[in-house]
Amino acid sequence: QLQLQESGPGLVKPSETLSLTCTVSGGSISSSSYYWGWIRQPPGKGLEWIGSIYYSGSTYYNPSLKSRVTISVDTSKNQFSLKLSSVTAADTAVYYCARLGRPAVTTIDYWGQGTLVTVSS
Amino acid sequence: QSALTQPASVSGSPGQSITISCTGTSSDVGGYNYVSWYQQHPGKAPKLMIYEVSNRPSGVPDRFSGSKSGNTASLTISGLQAEDEADYYCSSYTSSSTLGVVFGGGTKLTVL
Numbered sequence A: 001q002l003q004l005q006e007s008g009p010g011l012v013k014p015s016e017t018l019s020l021t022c023t024v025s026g027g028s029i030s031s032s033s034y035y036w037g038w039i040r041q042p043p044g045k046g047l048e049w050i051g052s053i054y055y056s057g058s059t060y061y062n063p064s065l066k067s068r069v070t071i072s073v074d075t076s077k078n079q080f081s082l083k084l085s086s087v088t089a090a091d092t093a094v095y096y097c098a099r100l101g102r103p104a105v106t107t108i109d110y111w112g113q114g115t116l117v118t119v120s121s
Numbered sequence B: 001q002s003a004l005t006q007p008a009s010v011s012g013s014p015g016q017s018i019t020i021s022c023t024g025t026s027s028d029v030g031g032y033n034y035v036s037w038y039q040q041h042p043g044k045a046p047k048l049m050i051y052e053v054s055n056r057p058s059g060v061p062d063r064f065s066g067s068k069s070g071n072t073a074s075l076t077i078s079g080l081q082a083e084d085e086a087d088y089y090c091s092s093y094t095s096s097s098t099l100g101v102v103f104g105g106g107t108k109l110t111v112l
Helices: none
Strands: A003-008 A018-025 A034-041 A048-053 A059-061 A067-073 A079-086 A093-101 A110-112 A117-121 B009-012 B016-023 B033-041 B047-050 B066-069 B072-077 B088-092 B101-102 B107-111
Touching: A003 A093, A003 A110, A003 B009, A018 A117, A034 A067, A048 A067, A048 A079, A048 A093, A048 B101, A059 A067, A079 A093, A117 B072, B009 B016, B016 B047, B016 B107, B033 B066, B033 B072, B047 B066, B047 B101, B047 B107, B066 B101, B072 B088
Parallel strands: B009 B107
Antiparallel strands: A003 A018, A018 A079, A034 A048, A034 A093, A048 A059, A067 A079, A093 A110, A093 A117, B016 B072, B033 B047, B033 B088, B066 B072, B088 B101, B088 B107
């Protein structure tokens, strides 16, 4: 059974960089059939796609966040990571890592449990 | 990329049927058969209920069905059960960015 687990600081100061890692177990991140991505959900609000990555390293970002987002993959560790720079209170959210289908990237069939990241001084 | 439009809330009694709409544009819902629906219970991660407009993943009851007409997709739940009470989100591929994904704002389903 595939499992995804987010890890990283739960509290980040304004203007600093948010960094999260997703560890994939029970399957290979190097599968040619899937993308891997990050989705966030501010408290009490809806879902927002942040970006996706293929095991080869190709990345795809939400245009509204593109200037601040970097997603990377480490196939040797079966992990992928998110960095979001210059954070503000508006970036406070539950951050989910997930597996996205090919070619239908909207088929998100496995999700991590989510991790709350609060931006506050 | 703008969020897809969903009603904020819908409600129904046990055993009844309800439909949740998801309206986009020709750049997303109307242009591609890549619409999915997710169920989210409080404090939990979303769960895939429908993919590629009308397909159900293994394990999802056939009470859940999806369809699309023009720029609007729909999720229908028949034979409502108490455990169906949750938030529901639609998503679509969007051509506004390469391999982009856009979500709806979410609909709160209340089972009366």
